[in-house]
Amino acid sequence: MKNPVVEVEKVSFAYDEELILEEVSLRLFPGDFCALIGPNGSGKSTLLKIMVGLLHPQKGRVKLFGRELSEFREWWRIGYVPQKVTALVDRVLPLTVFETVALGLIGKPPSLRARRKDLVLATLERVGLAGYAPRLLRELSGGQQQRVFLARALVGNPEVLFLDEPTTGVDFTAQERFYELLGKLNREGLTILIVTHDIAVVDRHVKQVACLNRRLVFHGEHEEFCQNPEICGFLPGDHHLVGHWH
Ligand SMILES: Nc1ncnc2c1ncn2[C@@H]1O[C@H](COP(=O)(O)OP(=O)(O)OP(=O)(O)O)[C@@H](O)[C@H]1O
Ligand SMILES: [Mg+2]
Numbered sequence: 001m002k003n004p005v006v007e008v009e010k011v012s013f014a015y016d017e018e019l020i021l022e023e024v025s026l027r028l029f030p031g032d033f034c035a036l037i038g039p040n041g042s043g044k045s046t047l048l049k050i051m052v053g054l055l056h057p058q059k060g061r062v063k064l065f066g067r068e069l070s071e072f073r074e075w076w077r078i079g080y081v082p083q084k085v086t087a088l089v090d091r092v093l094p095l096t097v098f099e100t101v102a103l104g105l106i107g108k109p110p111s112l113r114a115r116r117k118d119l120v121l122a123t124l125e126r127v128g129l130a131g132y133a134p135r136l137l138r139e140l141s142g143g144q145q146q147r148v149f150l151a152r153a154l155v156g157n158p159e160v161l162f163l164d165e166p167t168t169g170v171d172f173t174a175q176e177r178f179y180e181l182l183g184k185l186n187r188e189g190l191t192i193l194i195v196t197h198d199i200a201v202v203d204r205h206v207k208q209v210a211c212l213n214r215r216l217v218f219h220g221e222h223e224e225f226c227q228n229p230e231i232c233g234f235l236p237g238d239h240h241l242v243g244h245w246h
Pocket of ligand 2: 044045046083164
């Protein structure tokens with residue numbers, strides 16, 4: 001069996017007294033495309049921040065590519081798109097699309113940074129935004145901005161991508177295109193963990209599903225998830241996926 005890309009082992013976390021994550025264990029393997037779902041406030045964003053080293057759990061262990069997080073240094077192997085990142089667009093400097101994507105090369109190896117221009121332009125092309133480099137980010141639509149932030153995460157050519165609700169506020173067609181792009185990147189070898197509430201869309205694209213509600217309620221192959229009545233409570237009653245459970 002291949003070595004895991006991410007290993008979360010019995011992680012518990014609290015911002016203050018309240019326990020937000022309790023004994024969560026989750027492993028992602030190369031080539032996984034996993035949706036992390038769960039109600040608002042269930043700890044999804046917190047878990048992602050722990051996985052990318054922004055928060056430190058009080059209990060448990062996290063490894064990236066077989067290394068303890070405290071010893072992990074190869075951050076260029078990781079891509080991360082935080083939740084509501086597009087909300088920052090109007091508040092920060094009037095960055096162009098090119099500049100925003102180039103930010104993703106900060107801290108990457110010099111060999112990558114030397115090829116900055118080519119890498120940024122090639123990545124924009126990859127996400128369907130060829131020709132947008134000189135445009136001001138704030139003049140793009142919400143869906144286009146989401147793809148710019150995806151490009152920013154991809155520009156360093158990571159091996160694993162953590163996405164926190166990257167398609168919020170984007171219309172159905174744009175969501176479909178975004179997921180198709182992720183599917184293509186996954187087929188090219190990228191491991192993906194995506195937090196989402198768009199189960200109807202994600203359903204057609206992901207390979208695994210993980211359900212979080214302070215504890216990890218379920219983690220398994222997508223087909224298994226569709227047949228598991230115990231996790232019905234996770235989904236809105238009128239969701240078409242419910243049909244899979246009959
Ligand atoms: N910086 C913080 N300080 C204190 N409490 C926090 C902080 N960030 C999140 N929380 C709390 O931790 C809990 C989990 O939050 P988290 O953002 O991980 O949930 P989530 O599953 O991502 O929710 P959503 O679907 O709404 O994005 C919530 O109760 C939230 O209020
Ligand atoms: Mg969240």
